[in-house]
Amino acid sequence: MSDTAGxxxxxxxxxxxxxxxxxxxxxxxxxxxxxxxxGTVAPEPSAELLALMAGTNVxxxxxxxxxxxxxxxxxxxxxxxxxxxxxxxxxxxxITLTTFSVAVSLGxxxxxxxxxxxxxxxxxxxxxxxxxxxxxxxxxxxxGDQARQPVTPVPTVPGTVPAGTAPGDPASIPADPAAAxxxxxxxxxxxxxxxxxxxxxxxxxxxxxxxxxxTLPGAVPGQIANGLGKPAEVPVPSQVPLPGTLPAxxxx
Amino acid sequence: MPDTLAQEEIDIFDDAAxxxxxxxxxxxxxxxxxPVLGYLKARGVDDPEAVTQDVFLAFFPKISGLSGGLQxxxxxLFSIAHARMVDHYRRLERRPQLTPYDPLEDSxxxxxxxDHAVELNGAAEALLEGLSGEHQEVxxxxxxxxxxxxxxxxxxxxSEGAIKQLQRRALHNLKAQTLKRNQANHE
Numbered sequence: 434m435s436d437t438a439g440x441x442x443x444x445x446x447x448x449x450x451x452x453x454x455x456x457x458x459x460x461x462x463x464x465x466x467x468x469x470x471x472g473t474v475a476p477e478p479s480a481e482l483l484a485l486m487a488g489t490n491v492x493x494x495x496x497x498x499x500x501x502x503x504x505x506x507x508x509x510x511x512x513x514x515x516x517x518x519x520x521x522x523x524x525x526x527x528i529t530l531t532t533f534s535v536a537v538s539l540g541x542x543x544x545x546x547x548x549x550x551x552x553x554x555x556x557x558x559x560x561x562x563x564x565x566x567x568x569x570x571x572x573x574x575x576x577g578d579q580a581r582q583p584v585t586p587v588p589t590v591p592g593t594v595p596a597g598t599a600p601g602d603p604a605s606i607p608a609d610p611a612a613a614x615x616x617x618x619x620x621x622x623x624x625x626x627x628x629x630x631x632x633x634x635x636x637x638x639x640x641x642x643x644x645x646x647x648t649l650p651g652a653v654p655g656q657i658a659n660g661l662g663k664p665a666e667v668p669v670p671s672q673v674p675l676p677g678t679l680p681a682x683x684x685x
Numbered sequence: 686m687p688d689t690l691a692q693e694e695i696d697i698f699d700d701a702a703x704x705x706x707x708x709x710x711x712x713x714x715x716x717x718x719x720p721v722l723g724y725l726k727a728r729g730v731d732d733p734e735a736v737t738q739d740v741f742l743a744f745f746p747k748i749s750g751l752s753g754g755l756q757x758x759x760x761x762l763f764s765i766a767h768a769r770m771v772d773h774y775r776r777l778e779r780r781p782q783l784t785p786y787d788p789l790e791d792s793x794x795x796x797x798x799x800d801h802a803v804e805l806n807g808a809a810e811a812l813l814e815g816l817s818g819e820h821q822e823v824x825x826x827x828x829x830x831x832x833x834x835x836x837x838x839x840x841x842x843x844s845e846g847a848i849k850q851l852q853r854r855a856l857h858n859l860k861a862q863t864l865k866r867n868q869a870n871h872e
Binding site for chain 2: 445446449450452453454455458460461464465467468469470471472473474475476478479481482485486487517518519521
């Protein structure tokens with residue numbers, strides 16, 4: 434049988450054997466050539482195929498038109514009727530798509546159910562709070578001051594920004610806004626005020642806020658006294674009761 | 686047969702767009718009917734002649750949109766034949782199991798000389814028996830249909846590396862089967 438195969442096809446078999454690292458295999462080669470010889474006999478075309486092939490070869494356009502109209506509908510119907518492999522491949526793709534969409538919708542449903550739960554939402558809000566407080570807490574003091582200060586008149590801004598960064602020092606705060614608001618009048622008044630506050634802080638018996646509030650409204654406008662009152666109040670009560678109470682405790 | 690294919694018949698596929706589909710179809714049939722029939726025989730499809738006609742009938746409406754010349758037509762034809770073969774085996778799975786009539790076991794008849802002559806063909810068809818479906822398929826497509834690895838990969842829906850590996854294993858299996866068969870014949 435292998436005699437019928439041409440030299441080109443022999444070469445194909447040899448190449449196949451070489452590809453499989455079986456080149457020169459004397460047992461496999463005749464088997465493959467025999468197998469290959471299966472494809473050498475062409476069947477007789479059926480009447481339907483002959484009609485399709487005869488199209489223009491025999492009698493021209495009319496015959497071809499007739500053949501085409503006669504056979505093409507049948508031809509087009511037949512692949513649709515039993516091309517099962519294509520349909521199965523489509524179905525397989527559809528199954529994948531369905532699985533994916535079901536998984537996505539389940540995930541979405543689970544997420545909605547979890548989000549509608551009160552405890553989950555609360556914990557989420559708490560987390561949100563914690564995060565925001567952490568973020569605003571680290572930069573809270575300067576941010577709060579800067580947010581509040583621009584509301585006050587513009588000339589005070591350059592003076593108050595460095596003052597705000599050091600709220601613990603009471604002497605620097607009256608000095609800077611006063612210098613910004615009244616450049617000519619306040620320089621002489623600042624050293625006495627600073628000296629007074631320094632002297633009041635050293636004396637433990639007297640509260641610091643009273644003289645501070647007395648001197649400041651006179652020298653500075655209301656909105657600066659507002660900013661000044663806070664830093665003045667914060668250190669003075671903390672310093673004033675401590676010397677008074679601490680000796681009182683160990684003595685008795 | 687590809688060996689006897691005239692150059693003009695190869696050329697006709699290169700500019701398939703302007704050519705008459707009937708002429709193209711005739712060339713395709715003369716060129717590939719034999720390999721398609723051989724492929725279907727090698728894969729053990731029932732009534733391979735009828736399925737071959739069926740494959741070409743399904744091929745005809747697709748001629749107009751054909752690209753890739755003769756090799757494209759070949760690929761398309763064997764894709765259709767492969768689908769028919771797969772359909773055949775799927776149908777076979779659903780069908781009730783039948784015991785085939787084996788004339789050798791029928792004591793009422795005696796083997797004739799004609800049977801003996803035909804036996805060669807039958808033996809060729811039985812060559813791939815004992816191999817797995819994929820191994821049979823890759824050998825049928827590579828050897829009988831004379832397709833390239835690339836085309837086989839496209840038809841079987843696998844990568845070229847997988848096809849190479851598959852054909853290598855298939856050939857080794859075929860060799861083992863042949864050895865076994867030869868030993869059985871000698872005994």
